[in-house]
Amino acid sequence: MRADAKKNYEQLLAVARDVFAEQGANASLRDVARRADVGLGTLYRHFPTREVLLETILRASFNTLAEKAQALEASQAPDEALLSWLQETTAFTHEHRGVIALMMGAIENPDSALHASCVTLRAAGAALLARAQDEGMARPDLNGDELFDLIAALAWLREQPTHALRADRLFDVIASAILVDHGRIPESNGRSGNPR
CATH class of the missing domain: 1.10.10.60 (Homeodomain-like)
Structure with missing residues (x-):
């Protein structure tokens, strides 16, 4: 160049x-x-295209989130690792307003510039989910696609000014539905933050 x-x-x-x-x-x-x-x-x-530009900007963050999943898998209990990663990923999508809609479309479209990064991100979450399921800590009937959809739903909620105040509580509700230890939500490294 x-x-x-x-x-x-x-x-x-x-x-x-x-x-x-x-x-x-x-x-x-x-x-x-x-x-x-x-x-x-x-x-x-x-x-x-817009997606090529966004992929170039977001690639490092997507890779960081995937690497974070691997680090959490090695350092935390399965339920804590899954919950921490869910919080971080939801916070990331909230910080990048409007990206969640593009991500949801890209993950189903192999021709999208964002497809590979989104698939990598989904696989990272699916691995954490599978580990928690193997240990009996997460419901067995949930898969990586559905986990990705739940992240999208939480991110979308945070983007809606009239609903954002309920986002933390609904995160806890969803977390307790994913984890099977009688609804107990493990201690984490902090909340994903208040809506901005």
Whole structure:
């Protein structure tokens, strides 16, 4: 990549991170290009679709969440590991407003730029769930796809201003439905945070 193209690429990524943080996943790509001081054609040469741009921005976070699942699996009891990872993943999707809808579509679409990252994330959660199920700590009739759907539902709830205040309580309700130790929710490393 030529030096000027590399500079444009890095500038676009930096600006896109800020714009998506401010406006959510459906932010204007025209606004990204304008604020990066490049033409819209330059943006599309580097990132042909919104999903390609988002995947580039989110890939590191998705990998971190998958690695976190492996670390939790090695360091915590199965129920605690699953609960901690659920909290972190739900908080991540909440912090990236609007990304959950794209993730839900991408996981079912192998042609999506986000597909591989979403599948990796779902597999990480499924592994934690399977471990908890093997130890008799999680209900046996739940699978990784359904766990991913529950995360999406909780993330969506947090994005709705009129419902966000109930999100922590509903997280606890869902956690107690997943775990089978008479509804006991294990101690975790802290809540996923209050809605912003």
